[in-house]
Amino acid sequence: MKGRKCIASLLVVASLICLPAIAQVITKEALAKYKDWPRFGEIALFYQLNQGKLAWVKDSSQQRELMEVLKCASAVGLNEAEYQNDFVRSFSIEQNLHTALDSIDADIRFTDDVFHFFIEVKNGKVPSFGYTGLNYKPDVSALPSQLHQYLQQKNLKSLFNELQPRSREYAVARDKLNWFLKIINEPDFKETRIVSVKVDSSNKPLLVRLYQLGFGDSIESVPSKRGLVTKIQLAQQEFDLLSDGELRNTTLQALNTTLFQRIEELKTALNTFRWLEDIKQDSSVLLLNIPAANFFLYEKGKIMLESRVVVGKKSTPTPSLTSTITEVILYPYWTVPQKIATRELLPLIKKNIGFLKWGNYQVLDKRGRVLDPYSINWQSLNGSNFPYVIRQSTGCDNALGLVKFNLYNPFSVYLHDTPVKMFFASARRFYSHGCMRVEKPGELAHYILGNNRVAYDTLTAKGCIYQQSPIVVQPEKKLPVIILYSTVWYNTKGEIRFYDDVYNKPNSTTGKLVNR
Known part of the structure; x- marks a missing residue:
């Protein structure tokens, strides 16, 4: 019996001798090696809060809990494989740690993987836009302290739940996704x-x-x-x-x-909802979704205005972009884009020059001088030979209506009023050349102009004013605008709606340089 005990003791001693040295703390100097990593700021702050102590390699229970939490990725529309990299998935002290520096490297790799996952649980991935004019990045400054807190409590699952948006639309979309995942995993499932x-x-x-x-x-x-x-x-x-x-x-x-297509749509939507959450809660923002053909104007998490819009046809799609409404123009001119002028208006002018007067159009040369349309040989003009600009004068019959909301973008698109209101009654509002016609331009103007709204009210109270010169009114607050393309959206009650993929590109990011 004594011999057996001695052999067992020798085996324990031998195993301890073979174990690699594990670092006790991670110094600032050791961390500096990782300064080029995209999440270095969060990693450094986490270890500062943790007093430089290793968080993962010496605690197999934390590793197991992390693996369990990562398995929840699919439930919120994320891909588990993106976060469980080969190193984390196959980690073992015996195989991966040979020196103290190895233990530091391993622990930092775990921490980076954790931040990668939790940042996307909270903020999603950045959607793709044709133009990005907003300097918006969801906040992650609290995440290092949150991770430190929940690690101390050995409760990463609660952190996973806390980081997700609280909005009803997010919860409904997530529940719908999980129902579909349950259905397709049933043994007898078939489409x-x-x-x-x-x-x-x-x-x-x-x-x-x-x-x-x-x-x-x-x-x-x-x-x-x-x-x-x-x-x-x-x-x-x-x-x-x-x-x-x-x-x-x-x-x-x-x-x-197919349910598989619906699942992919919901994954994309959940990612978009997460990315939008901070800007919806922390500031004012106008969110316009192209497939839904409507917008919500948020202020500190509350919907201040909802409006239907008319967006671009499939042949002239509205581009996805982020920008800011910087000015409001009352009684705007409509400068007809060259392609519209030559393809749509020129054939009508050739048939009858009186079309210009009937439509309240002016003809300008390249220097901006108004010309007599009867002095022009219209029959000699075509798409490659058109040295003029056609501009529609201001008034109630102007294609832009009485108010235009300017936002910088390379596509020359904007939001505006319209004299043609009937399209707002349509469920499929895809009729424009790319710009966005607003059903409630007055309410939007009031919100943006604030105390400057008197200019809008004064002019509109006078009714239609013929040949009124455009008036530029500075907004009281410049309004961020996000124009996105999501085939899954929601209504004011937070109920999820699936919309047609009108442009046949769920992540549409491009648009033609047209404006109306």
Whole structure:
């Protein structure tokens, strides 16, 4: 017996002798080696708060909890593989640590991976824009102290939950994503395609699809005719369709869209919602979503104004961008873009020069001088030979209406009023050449102008003023604007809506240099 105890003791001693030396603290000098890493600032502050102590390599329980939290990535639309790099996934003291410096390097790699994950849980990834004119970056300054606090409590899961947005739309989109993930992971799952337009219990694919989409109690339940119509109507509302309970082509198309596509749309939306959260809560911002053809104006997390907009046609799409409304122009001119002038107006002018007078248009030379249109040989002009500028004079029939909201961008697009109001009643508001026509320009002008709104009120109270010169009014506060493209959006109640991918590019970032 004594011999066995001696052998066991010798084995323990031998194993201890073979263990590598693990550093006790990470000095500033050791940290400096990583100063070029993108998250170095957060890493350095974390170790300062942790008094330079290693956080991971000496505590296997923290490593295990981290691995468990990373498994939650898919539940919020993130890819677990992006954060569990090969080093972290296969880490072991015996294989990875040979010197004290190895232990420092390993611990910092763990910390960097943790920040990578939690920053994207909180802020998402930066969406792609055709032009970025806002210096906006979501705040991560509190994250090092939060990580330190929750590590002390050995409760990373609570940090994961705390960092996510609190908005209802985020929670609804996340729950919808997790429902779809649950459905596609069921053993007998297969995509179901509805062909029949019958709205009754004999249409089995319809019953299955409604359940898969979250509008049925179970796959076996058979609702009444009235109950089935109600479920179809709920689905139609979620797809932003006429909710009449009928299986029209648009409804069938929406129902038959694969769950895998819906999952990808929700992942993109959740990322966008996270990225927008700070600017929505901390300042004023106008968020315009192109597929939804509407905007929300936020101030400190509260929606101050909602408005429908008319955005670009598929052939002349509205570009995604970030910028700032810097001025409001009352009674604006509309300077017709060259392509519109030559492709759309020139054929009409050639038929009848009187079209210019009827449309309240002026013809200018390149120096800005107004010309007599009857002195021009219009028949000799074409797209490659058009040395003129056509400008529509101010007034109620001007294509820009009575007010224009200027924001700098290389696409020459902006928000504006319009004399043609009928398109706002349409569910599919994609009619412009790229600019955004606003249903509620007066309310937007009032908000932006603040105490300077008297200029707007005075002019509009006079009704239509013929040949009124444009008036530039400086806003009381310059308003940040984010124009984005997300096929999943929400209404004022925080209910999720799926929209058509009108431009066939869910991450659309480009636009043509047109304006109207």
